[in-house]
Amino acid sequence: MGVVLPFEESHKDKASIAPLVEVTAAGMEQVNQAIIARTSSDVALIPQVARYLIDSGGKRLRPMVTIAAAQACNYSGDAHIRLAASVEFMHTATLFHDDVVDESDARRGKRTARLVWGNQESVLVGDFLLGQAFRLMVDVGSLPALDVLSNAAVTIAEGEVLQLGTAKNTETTEDEYLQVIRAKTAALFSAAAEVGPIIADADRAVCAAFRSYGANLGIAFQLIDDALDYGGTARNLGKNVGDDFREGKVTLPVVLAYRRGSDADRAFWSRTLVAGETGPAELDEAVDVLERNNALADTVERARHYGAMALDALAPLPESKCKDALLEAVAFCISRAY
Amino acid sequence: MGVVLPFEESHKDKASIAPLVEVTAAGMEQVNQAIIARTSSDVALIPQVARYLIDSGGKRLRPMVTIAAAQACNYSGDAHIRLAASVEFMHTATLFHDDVVDESDARRGKRTARLVWGNQESVLVGDFLLGQAFRLMVDVGSLPALDVLSNAAVTIAEGEVLQLGTAKNTETTEDEYLQVIRAKTAALFSAAAEVGPIIADADRAVCAAFRSYGANLGIAFQLIDDALDYGGTARNLGKNVGDDFREGKVTLPVVLAYRRGSDADRAFWSRTLVAGETGPAELDEAVDVLERNNALADTVERARHYGAMALDALAPLPESKCKDALLEAVAFCISRAY
Numbered sequence: 001m002g003v004v005l006p007f008e009e010s011h012k013d014k015a016s017i018a019p020l021v022e023v024t025a026a027g028m029e030q031v032n033q034a035i036i037a038r039t040s041s042d043v044a045l046i047p048q049v050a051r052y053l054i055d056s057g058g059k060r061l062r063p064m065v066t067i068a069a070a071q072a073c074n075y076s077g078d079a080h081i082r083l084a085a086s087v088e089f090m091h092t093a094t095l096f097h098d099d100v101v102d103e104s105d106a107r108r109g110k111r112t113a114r115l116v117w118g119n120q121e122s123v124l125v126g127d128f129l130l131g132q133a134f135r136l137m138v139d140v141g142s143l144p145a146l147d148v149l150s151n152a153a154v155t156i157a158e159g160e161v162l163q164l165g166t167a168k169n170t171e172t173t174e175d176e177y178l179q180v181i182r183a184k185t186a187a188l189f190s191a192a193a194e195v196g197p198i199i200a201d202a203d204r205a206v207c208a209a210f211r212s213y214g215a216n217l218g219i220a221f222q223l224i225d226d227a228l229d230y231g232g233t234a235r236n237l238g239k240n241v242g243d244d245f246r247e248g249k250v251t252l253p254v255v256l257a258y259r260r261g262s263d264a265d266r267a268f269w270s271r272t273l274v275a276g277e278t279g280p281a282e283l284d285e286a287v288d289v290l291e292r293n294n295a296l297a298d299t300v301e302r303a304r305h306y307g308a309m310a311l312d313a314l315a316p317l318p319e320s321k322c323k324d325a326l327l328e329a330v331a332f333c334i335s336r337a338y
Numbered sequence: 339m340g341v342v343l344p345f346e347e348s349h350k351d352k353a354s355i356a357p358l359v360e361v362t363a364a365g366m367e368q369v370n371q372a373i374i375a376r377t378s379s380d381v382a383l384i385p386q387v388a389r390y391l392i393d394s395g396g397k398r399l400r401p402m403v404t405i406a407a408a409q410a411c412n413y414s415g416d417a418h419i420r421l422a423a424s425v426e427f428m429h430t431a432t433l434f435h436d437d438v439v440d441e442s443d444a445r446r447g448k449r450t451a452r453l454v455w456g457n458q459e460s461v462l463v464g465d466f467l468l469g470q471a472f473r474l475m476v477d478v479g480s481l482p483a484l485d486v487l488s489n490a491a492v493t494i495a496e497g498e499v500l501q502l503g504t505a506k507n508t509e510t511t512e513d514e515y516l517q518v519i520r521a522k523t524a525a526l527f528s529a530a531a532e533v534g535p536i537i538a539d540a541d542r543a544v545c546a547a548f549r550s551y552g553a554n555l556g557i558a559f560q561l562i563d564d565a566l567d568y569g570g571t572a573r574n575l576g577k578n579v580g581d582d583f584r585e586g587k588v589t590l591p592v593v594l595a596y597r598r599g600s601d602a603d604r605a606f607w608s609r610t611l612v613a614g615e616t617g618p619a620e621l622d623e624a625v626d627v628l629e630r631n632n633a634l635a636d637t638v639e640r641a642r643h644y645g646a647m648a649l650d651a652l653a654p655l656p657e658s659k660c661k662d663a664l665l666e667a668v669a670f671c672i673s674r675a676y
Contacts, residue, residue, distance in 0.1 A: 043496045045503065097465060100438075101458040120439040123461060124498045127435060130465070131491035134472055138484045146476045146484070153469035158381045160462045165383070 015331030020064050023325045027067035027081060028060065034085040038132045049117045049125040054092055056108045061333075062192040063088045065217070065326065069196030069210050072322035079140040079199045086140075086149065087192040089133035094156055094184075096126030101160065102247050109240055145195045152191035159183025168248040170258045170269045177255050181222045182215070189218030209313050213326065216310035221333045223303035226251035227296050230287050232337040242283045248273045252302065257295035265289050300337045307334050353669030358402050361663045365405035365419060366398065372423040376470045387455050387463040392430055394446050399671075400530040401426045403555070403664065407534030407548050410660035417478040417537045424478075424487065425530045427471035432494055432522075434464030439498065440585050447578055483533045490529035497521025506586040508596045508607045515593050519560045520553070527556030543654075550651035554644040555668055561641035562675045564589035565634050568625050570675040580621045586611045590640065595633035603627050638675045645672050 021028075039050040063084035070080035098104070099112040100119050106112060114122040130153070137146050163180045166172040193214025197207045227233065229244040230253055244251050250258075250273060258269050268289055272282045290296050307330045317323055359366075377388040401422035408418035436442070437450040438457050444450060452460040468491070475484050501518045504510040531552025535545045565571065567582040568591055582589050588596075588611060596607050606627055610620045628634050645668045655661055 041496055043500050045499055046496065094465075097461050101461055120502055121499065123435050123439055124495055124502070127432075127468070128492060128495035128499065130468060131488065131493075131495050134484075134488040135492055138481065138488045141481050143476065143479050143481075146472075150469065150472040150476045154466060154473055155469075157462055157466035157469050158379055158384065161383055161459065161466065162381050164458055164462070 015328050015335045017059075017061075017329060017332045019321070019325035020068060020329045020332075023071065023322050024064045024067040027071070027084065028064060030078070030081045031060075031063050031067065031084045031088070034081055034136070035088060038085060038089070038136065039129075041128070045117075045121065046125055046128055049113055049121050050092070050129060052116065053095060053107070053113050054088075056110050058092075058108065060088060061221070061329070062091055062189060065189065065214060065329070066192045066196050068322045068326050069193045069214075070200055071196075072317065072320055072326065073197045073200035073202045073206060075196065075200035077199065079142065079145075080196055082136045082140050083145060083149075083195045083199065084192075086133040086136035087188065087195075089129045089136065090149070090153060090156070091188060093126040093129040093133065094160070094188075096122045096129070098160070100126075101164075102249075104243065104247065106240065106243065140199070142195075142199050145198050148191045148194050148198065152187045155183045155187040159185070159187065163249075166250050168274045169250055170254065170266070170273060172250045172255055174252065174255050174259075177250070177252055178219070181219055185222040186215045186218030189221065190214035193217070206317065209317060212313035213310045216306040216313065217330055217333065220303040220306040220310065220330065223252055223299050223306070224333055224337045226253055227299045227303070227337050230290055230296060233296050233300055234338055235287060235291075242278075245272070245283055245286055246278045248276065248278070252299045253290050253295040256298055257290050257293040260293040260295070261289065265293065296337075300334065303334050303337070307331070353666050353673045355397075355399075355667060355670045357659070357663035358406060358667045358670075361409065361660050362402045362405040365409070365422070366402060368416070368419045369398075369401050369405070369422045369426070372419055372474070373426060376423060376427070376474065377467075379466070383455075383459065384463055384466055387451055387459050388430070388467060390454065391433060391445070391451050392426075394448050396430075396446065398426060399559070399667070400429055400527060403527065403552060403667070404530045404534050406660045406664050407531045407552075408538055409534075410655065410658055410664065411535045411538035411540045411544060413534060413538035415537065417480065417483075418534055420474045420478050421483060421487075421533045421537065422530075424471045424474035425526065425533070427467045427474065428487070428491060428494070429526060431464040431467040431471065432498070432526075434460045434467070436498070438464075439502075442581065442585065444578065444581065478537070480533075480537050482536050486529045486532050486536065490525045493521045493525040497523070497525065501587075504588050506612045507588055508592065508604070508611060510588045510593055512590065512593050512597075515588070515590055516557070519557055523560040524553045524556030527559065528553035531555070547651050547655060551648045551664065554648035554651065555671065558641040558644040558648065558668065559671045561590055561637050561644070562671055564591055565637045565641070565675050568628055568634060571634050571638055572676055573625060573629075580616075583610070583621055583624055584616045586614065586616070590637045591628050591633040594636055595628050595631040598631045598633070599627065603631065634675075638672065641672050641675070645669070 035054060039047045041047060066084040066087055067080055096113060099107060099114050100122050104112050105115055137149050159180055163184060166180055190211050193210040194207055197210045231241050258266055272278050310330045311327055314323060373392060377385045379385060404422040404425050405418055437445060437452050438460050442450050443453055475487050497518055501522060504518055528549050532545055532549040535548045569579050596604055610616050648668045649665055652661060
């Protein structure tokens, strides 16, 4: 298993995820143990398939948020461990199903589980992990936490269905796109942040603060991901770049570039995202079109806006190492784009 | 919506589902309303896809069992309605995912949702329904009921993965096959039966009785379904016959016929289920091979055994119309094979 998120070298000027990793290290060790325990099954294929993705180097940002938020509310029990594992399972289940739905070939630089193990296995192991996520929540026994997390499960599915409607639809508005990512990404970040204060019996206002923090962090995170899929603002065209492009996904950079662009630009997006001409030459041209329309830089600006909302959401809370780490995590998420 | 299960004409000598339909009619009306309410969504595609399958004439046997079991324990609240709807949603979610996993073209005599709407939509609407199932349970707020149902969700997924390993494997033993259907079918019947007594605060022994009733009813139900896929014992080769055969599924009739059969019989199963020659002529021959080996009649005999266990499980309970209806439902399930 091992630590999944490597400590970043800390740059003086650049925000780091290191403080969040540090304040959650003890808890995340237990989360990782819970994840191993709950991916075991008498059906030998299940742990093999489940761990293929779980061990593949995800950042575990969502469960770290759960642990840090609980600690920021002075929670002293151990239920946050199971809730954090539950959140990670819900996330992983959606990745399994997403890769099938999107017919993706690569995730985190590895072949997707559906290519290695098959679509059938990916759908069913996703279902298994969703079931285990619910078992973990039920074990904790907090009905308010169950309420928040089961609502998130429904909202995520709604967001995924909504996204099918925006795929290859270059006329998608920014608001429509936001509605998709609020549901498919931000809802789980929001739930991940809120269940900590809930089990800590925090005030309603504190729960609402973390809910808002999580939702806005989630939107910012997704927008930066969208920008990174085109190399971010630094034209950093390493591995994993171009997945959204090849799948015909209309993400915010495209929404902005399409609406701002010339007729020729719009014809370009139709030829590529809609008609499917998405080879390396087209990807290169896509980055040019995005840059010409300032779409990547402005996607990052939009992300900054949601990041600022996340920071202000937590502003009234008392100072703590956990709060500081959660705040710096927002800046870190945005700094990934450079 | 309408009543989904048509009243069977009652034959003097033949068991009927009519008593179960009758004792649960008032409750099932509310269950149907809950199902309509919980399939609505701002995402317009979701109710369309969800109801396509939900309205397609399933028997709603599982929620009827939940309602009747609660009533048999003199439950006077209304939580059994939401739990019954939750059980039906879990069942429907697995149908959506099954049809994708099995690449099925028809279910209940209709084109599958995946053909009408697409695989993507079927996976995601299945996830939505699973989420709604959990929301319904959480609304009820009974942690013991949540425990039973969330365990069932995990077990069902395990059973589905296990079944992938038996598909096209003609060497599957009867015990291995039983392990699959205990998980993929019986676990949900068992949970459906047990949550009624649980919310009625029934004794442990009563809960265990219903759990056992449901599990054994579920096994009997599945075995009869397996026999019906080859026309039952009456060679009733109407619509929907041969689905398992065409999908290469090794069900109990095949397990028995393969183990009992001649070398030529075994070569036949390899040519058809494994190598995929499954046209109408082969299906006809399959029924011959099954009959020659008494495999359909003995599958029904095996079902009778589990049916008898279901009846004995409920034997110690006081007499009631609901108990009688649940007992007759077992006989009805088995009588479908003739």
